[in-house]
Amino acid sequence: MRWHPALYGHHAGLRGRPFMDLVGRIGHDAPRSVVDLGCGPGDLTEMLAIRWPDAAVRGIDASRDMIDAAGHRPPMPNLSFEAGDLRHYEPGGDDVVVTNAALQWVPGHQDLLAAWAEGLSAGGWLAMQVPGNFSAPSHTLLRLHAANERWKDRLHGVLRHDDAVGEPPEYLHILLSAGLEADVWETTYQQVLQGEDAVLDWMRGAGLRPILDALSAEEGGEFEAGYGELLRAAYPRSGHGTVFGFRRLFAVGYRAA
Template sequence: MRWDPDLYARHAGHRGRPFVDLLARVAHPGPRRVVDLGCGPGQLTEALALRWPHAQVTGIDASPDMIAAAGQREVPANLSFDVGDLRDYTPGSDDVVVTNAALQWVPGHQELLAAWSAGLPPGGWIAVQVPGNFSAPSHVLMREHAASERWSARLGGVLRHEDAVGEPVDYLQLLLGAGLEADVWETTYQQVLAGEDAVLDWVRGTGLRPVLDVLSPQEGEEFEAGYGRRLREAYPRGPYGTVFGFRRIFAVGHRTC
């Protein structure tokens, strides 16, 4: 699946807030190695390098386009980026493992997360954030539109939102089962988005990517036209913008010994 770093970064302020809230619960005083799995274009990974200037920080992402965008940034000397599949990562000497808004794209990620948690070194931390809004109108309407008579033949099996993530209690049990102290919570941000078709513009950068990856540019425009009409009904634009509820699930684990 191809990603557009510029499109993804269009809502960087809103997208970055959960990362900040996630890292606020990680209390490692001085890690030697930090890894950001699914780092995207690297702006948020840079915050890790600035927080822990004596650590070697690595951002890993499966998208060459994202890593290319990250490589164009002027970053601290302790930060580097690599192309890599999250499924190939194995824990070892990394003292802090961060994955922010990435695991929802990996089928069976809970088993992967369990292995990472079990492999944390003594004193290590793991911090996870995934979207919890797959039952929100933005995603339900996308699935319904993709399943319509016009699109079902082209898009059957493309969207797997129903099982993309678990509930907070699932991640709590996973971290506890790996022998970690666990801190798990959820937050729904009530975001006010600006511009015409604000929610459509938001999902273009993330949830709509699998659809647009399959369709031709002309088909993509047609799909967006019908989907956009549904979104405008579900998320009417008000005098201050369009309110978009953004539910996120957070899980932080710590191996005390």
């Protein structure tokens, strides 16, 4: 899937807040090695390098566009980026493993998370965050629109939101079963977005990417026009902006030394 770092970064402050809440629960004082799996354009990975200046921090992402964007960041002596598929990551060599808003793109990621948890070294921390808003109007309307007569043949199988993530008890069970101390929670951020078609603009950065990848530019514009109409009815704009509920799921595990 083709990513557009500038589009994704348009709401960087709001998208980054769950990351900060996630890593705030990591209790390691002086890790030697930190990895960010699915690092995107690297702005949040940079926060890890600032927090742990004596650690070797690296970001890994399957998108060459994202890695190229990360490579244009001001250099830091303890920070590096590389292209790679997080499904091939092998745990055990890093003191802190972070994956933020990435695992929802990986079918069957629960098995992957379990393997990472099992392989976590003594004293290590594993922290993940995924969206939990696939039943929100933004996503249910996306699936509904993609399934209508105009689009159902072109977009069959493109979206897999129904099974993209688990629920908090499932992630808790995975971490506890691997022998980790676990902290699992969820948060719904009530975000106020600004501008015309604010929710559509938000969705262009991530949730709409598979759709727009599958369609031509002209078709994508047509799809967005119909989807945007549905979103405007579901998320009415007020004098304050457009309120957009943003549910996120968090899980942090620690293996006692």
